[in-house]
Amino acid sequence: FLWSAPPDETLLALARSGDLMKPDVLALQVDRMIESSKSREFVNGFTHQWLRMDRLDFFQFNTQLYRDFDESTKAAARSEVFRTIEHVLRMNSSVRDLLKSDYVVINGILANYYGIDGISGDEFRKVAVPKESPRGGLLGMAAIMAMGSNGEVTSPVERGVWVLKFLLNDPPPPAPPAVPQLTRLEGKLLTTRERLLAHQEEPQCASCHRKIDPIGFGLENFNAVGKWRTVDSYEKKGVGKKNWTIDPSGAFHKGEAFKDYFELRDIVASKPADFSRGLAEALIEYALGRPYGFSDEDLAARIVAQAEKKEFAMREFIYELVKSKAFQTK
Numbered sequence: 343f344l345w346s347a348p349p350d351e352t353l354l355a356l357a358r359s360g361d362l363m364k365p366d367v368l369a370l371q372v373d374r375m376i377e378s379s380k381s382r383e384f385v386n387g388f389t390h391q392w393l394r395m396d397r398l399d400f401f402q403f404n405t406q407l408y409r410d411f412d413e414s415t416k417a418a419a420r421s422e423v424f425r426t427i428e429h430v431l432r433m434n435s436s437v438r439d440l441l442k443s444d445y446v447v448i449n450g451i452l453a454n455y456y457g458i459d460g461i462s463g464d465e466f467r468k469v470a471v472p473k474e475s476p477r478g479g480l481l482g483m484a485a486i487m488a489m490g491s492n493g494e495v496t497s498p499v500e501r502g503v504w505v506l507k508f509l510l511n512d513p514p515p516p517a518p519p520a521v522p523q524l525t526r527l528e529g530k531l532l533t534t535r536e537r538l539l540a541h542q543e544e545p546q547c548a549s550c551h552r553k554i555d556p557i558g559f560g561l562e563n564f565n566a567v568g569k570w571r572t573v574d575s576y577e578k579k580g581v582g583k584k585n586w587t588i589d590p591s592g593a594f595h596k597g598e599a600f601k602d603y604f605e606l607r608d609i610v611a612s613k614p615a616d617f618s619r620g621l622a623e624a625l626i627e628y629a630l631g632r633p634y635g636f637s638d639e640d641l642a643a644r645i646v647a648q649a650e651k652k653e654f655a656m657r658e659f660i661y662e663l664v665k666s667k668a669f670q671t672k
Contacts, residue, residue, distance in 0.1 A: 343628075343629050343664070343669075344381050344660075345375060345380040345381060345384065346380075346384060346387055347380060352371075352374075353371060356371065363670075365665055368664060368665055369661050372657065372660055372661055372664060373657070376431060377432065381428075381432075382428060385424055385427055385428040387628070388624070388625070388628045389423060389427050391624070391627075391628055392508075392621075392624040392625075392628065393486075393508060395420065395423065395485075397489040398416070398420055398485055398488060398489055402493055403416065403493040403494075403566070403567060404493055404494045407494060407566075408565075408566065408567045408569075410455060410569075411455075411567035414451055415484075416485075418448075418451040418452045419452065419455075419484040419485035419568065421466060422446070422447060422452055422483055422484070422485060423483055425447045425466040426439075426440070426446070426447040426480075426483075427440070429447045429468060431656050431657065434656060434657045436653045436656070437617065437649075437654045437656050438614050438653075438654055440480050441479050441480070441509065441607075441610055441613075441614065442478060442479040442481075442607055442608070442610075442611035443478040444471060444473075444478055445469060445470050445471060445478060446468075446469050446478055446482070447466050448466060448467070449461070449465060449467070450463045450464065451464075452484070455569070456471075456475070456477055456484075458472075458475070458477075476564070476570055476604070476607075479607065480508075481505070481509075481561070481603075481607055481610065484568030485568065486504070486568070487564040487567075487568035488566065488567050488568050489504070490504055491567070492566070493566065494566055495534075496534070496558075496562060496564070496566050498554075498558025498559050499538070499551070499554055499558055501557065501558040501561045502553075502554035502555055502558035502561075503554055505557045505561075505610065506553070506554065506557065507620075509613075509616075509617050509620075510613060510617065510620075511616045511617065511619045511620035511623075514554055515550065517550075531576060531578070531581060531582055531584040532576065533574070533586045534559075534562065534574065534576075535589065538551070538555050538558075553595040556593055557592070557594070559590060559592050560591070560592050560600060560603055561603060562588045562589075562590055563588055563590055563602075564603075572588055573585060573586070573587055574586060590602045590603050590606070597609075614654050615650065619642060622645040622646050622649075622663075623638070625645070625660070625663055626638050626641060626642060626645075626663065626668070629672075630668060630669065630672050638668065641663070641668055644662060644666075645658075648661070649662070
């Protein structure tokens with residue numbers, strides 16, 4: 343689970359003696375394994391599966407439109423996600439830092455991309471971000487925002503679904519069949535918000551898009567490759583071009599309103615228990631090597647309850663998981 347490799351002699355000896363079954367010994371071994379460089383295999387494998395990082399390779403990014411999002415920047419953006427989660431785990435920080443933090447874990451390439459001065463080199467390290475910066479936490483990462491695009495334009499729907507699924511543990515149901523296609527609007531000069539209002543023309547679409555789209559609009563200040571912007575445009579050959587100032591305001595369905603991305607992020611960050619439940623379920627699925635099921639509900643609840651007692655420190659999720667009957671008898 344933690345090394346993606348066979349146990350070493352220390353673990354085998356503790357297992358033979360029976361001491362590994364003692365909770366305090368088990369916790370010490372979890373710490374030892376996490377602090378080993380071999381735990382990077384866990385971070386990489388789990389994060390890739392949990393956050394569906396393969397989506398970053400689903401499409402080609404238009405480098406004519408986004409010249410600074412080349413392969414080196416894309417690779418660095420991908421690594422930021424993994425190295426940030428690794429940092430939180432190694433430092434035993436609160437998983438709240440994945441929702442909002444005053445730091446990023448970046449290298450020189452990403453520092454330049456994010457407009458953060460004084461950082462150079464390939465090494466990823468913890469860097470403080472300016473107070474006005476949109477960075478800090480998963481929502482501020484270029485790779486996360488890029489996965490909510492098609493390589494050319496943003497997809498508020500994809501981004502809204504991503505937030506609901508991975509940050510709020512409230513995934514919307516799959517889209518119904520025969521959804522009206524927005525391509526019919528390509529010949530009209532409309533803003534992104536105006537274009538997506540078409541989702542609410544059909545009752546079977548409106549019920550979900552009222553929940554999804556406002557969150558996506560709140561992230562529109564990030565372009566298709568995760569760079570900050572205040573203006574967007576739409577151009578269609580033979581029709582014309584329209585420019586507009588981005589309006590990131592909105593409200594959660596039957597919930598809090600926000601005027602911009604920063605208020606949206608604050609609302610998401612105020613729900614660490616929801617995020618933690620999704621994280622616990624993903625950890626159970628990865629650790630047990632099978633889909634999460636109804637029989638895992640009690641274990642997930644225990645993991646979150648224990649983590650909450652320790653301010654959602656990331657190692658608490660793992661301590662509680664590895665001492666469970668489900669893990670020890672898998």
